[in-house]
Amino acid sequence: MDTRFPFVDWFRNSSPYINAHRGRTFVILIEGEAMARGRGEQLIQDLALLHTLGVRLVVVFGIRPQVQQALDEAAISPGLHQGRWIADEAVMACIERVAAEQRLWLEARLSLGLPNTPMHGVELTAVSGNLVMAKPLGVREGVDFDRSGEVRRVRAAAIQGLLERGSLVVLPPLGFSSTGEVFDLNASDVAQHAAMALGADKLILLGEASGLFDQSGQMQRQLTPGEAEPLLGQALAGSELARHLEAACQAARHGVARTHLLSWHDHDALLGELFTRDGVGTMITQHRYEQLRPAELADIGGLLELLEPLEHRGMLVPRSRERLEHEIDDYLVIERDGMIIACAALHTFDAADMGELACVAVHGDYRGGSRGELLLAEVERRARRLGLAALFALTTHTTHWFFEHGFRLADIDALPPLKRDTYNHARKSKILVKPLAPGRG
Numbered sequence: 001m002d003t004r005f006p007f008v009d010w011f012r013n014s015s016p017y018i019n020a021h022r023g024r025t026f027v028i029l030i031e032g033e034a035m036a037r038g039r040g041e042q043l044i045q046d047l048a049l050l051h052t053l054g055v056r057l058v059v060v061f062g063i064r065p066q067v068q069q070a071l072d073e074a075a076i077s078p079g080l081h082q083g084r085w086i087a088d089e090a091v092m093a094c095i096e097r098v099a100a101e102q103r104l105w106l107e108a109r110l111s112l113g114l115p116n117t118p119m120h121g122v123e124l125t126a127v128s129g130n131l132v133m134a135k136p137l138g139v140r141e142g143v144d145f146d147r148s149g150e151v152r153r154v155r156a157a158a159i160q161g162l163l164e165r166g167s168l169v170v171l172p173p174l175g176f177s178s179t180g181e182v183f184d185l186n187a188s189d190v191a192q193h194a195a196m197a198l199g200a201d202k203l204i205l206l207g208e209a210s211g212l213f214d215q216s217g218q219m220q221r222q223l224t225p226g227e228a229e230p231l232l233g234q235a236l237a238g239s240e241l242a243r244h245l246e247a248a249c250q251a252a253r254h255g256v257a258r259t260h261l262l263s264w265h266d267h268d269a270l271l272g273e274l275f276t277r278d279g280v281g282t283m284i285t286q287h288r289y290e291q292l293r294p295a296e297l298a299d300i301g302g303l304l305e306l307l308e309p310l311e312h313r314g315m316l317v318p319r320s321r322e323r324l325e326h327e328i329d330d331y332l333v334i335e336r337d338g339m340i341i342a343c344a345a346l347h348t349f350d351a352a353d354m355g356e357l358a359c360v361a362v363h364g365d366y367r368g369g370s371r372g373e374l375l376l377a378e379v380e381r382r383a384r385r386l387g388l389a390a391l392f393a394l395t396t397h398t399t400h401w402f403f404e405h406g407f408r409l410a411d412i413d414a415l416p417p418l419k420r421d422t423y424n425h426a427r428k429s430k431i432l433v434k435p436l437a438p439g440r441g
Helices: 006-021 032-036 040-052 064-073 089-109 156-164 187-198 225-234 240-253 269-275 297-312 321-330 371-385 399-404 417-421
Strands: 025-030 056-061 079-081 084-086 132-136 149-154 168-171 174-176 182-184 202-207 258-263 282-284 290-294 331-336 339-349 354-362 390-395 430-435
Touching (some): 006 269, 025 032, 025 040, 025 187, 032 040, 040 089, 040 269, 056 156, 056 187, 064 089, 089 168, 089 174, 089 182, 132 187, 149 182, 156 168, 156 187, 168 187, 202 240, 225 240, 240 258, 240 282, 258 269, 290 371, 297 321, 297 339, 297 354, 321 331, 321 339, 331 371, 339 371, 354 371, 371 390, 390 399
Parallel strands (some): 025 056, 025 202, 056 168, 132 174, 354 390
Antiparallel strands (some): 079 084, 132 149, 174 182, 258 282, 290 331, 331 339, 339 354, 390 430
């Protein structure tokens, strides 16, 4: 295959996501550190590309490092409590000035269109305004937070109207009150409430960390809020990790389909997360996008695509579409974002109180995890519910995997009569049997 232009294959593979994202609403938080460290220009180019592809964008920007620099230059030391600045009048003056400067910088960059720039031919209308209403934090634990506030509500109808007219909406970390005051807000709080109010399809949080990791250092690609919240308890109050985790878990519990934790340090993170199947960061979602479930007739095409390479290598007996359709109720599949990545079948032989664990297959890109074990565990549960006393399997390539999971070698007489009569002696498949302990299904 000609590989002179590897990006062409990537572009072809990304086409399902281009179609899926068109017309969707994404709320994207860019922390102030990204702008302070010179990552703003490329992120804006990525935003322009998303806009061109038909994504409806709400961009929230942080300003913490820029405000800290302004406070240092003015020799102002704000009080800090519960991880928040106490925004008195002097602190608030710096916050308002920096927010205005950052908003103008963003709008200027989103207006670029010269022939020698990546945004040539892209015409973006960026709109900001009094779109987030706020209330004061008030007095907490005896500390008056003054002009530090929290989101009261997001003017969702106004933002929807702007998005429908093709505008990109920019939200600073500021909120306005009905008394005409301006309050300092956490950017992640603004992003979370905007995503919830809009019923956004995605909330994307670009921060320092590239995602969430387990104790062994493995990236956690997908978590539910319940799985992520223990990490929130371990995070330092007021830290970026705490703020992002809180926003992600709350958004997931209140209707935002998917929240993504990405690092702005990775130049490819935003597009890599959105236009590849596995992404690059951590996704928090109320409903897992990789799920183990019974197979359906609509899965036949995906099953054929999964099994064909293994059949060509002689690891599996070829199965026709008609056979799969006839036996579809025997199959379990693992679906990942619309793709069948693993399967297994339980064929029952009631007269012998046995079941065959058949057609265990995992897509080559997803081996090395625990998907085979998950399928086996579910097949065993199903077999016990049916009152079967044992499982058997026939294999030519993966004997040791079966050994590791409690199967033992047996001779042909251990098979149910019907299976014994149809055993293919030419394949010389190993016969493995596992007794099932009752009462654990």
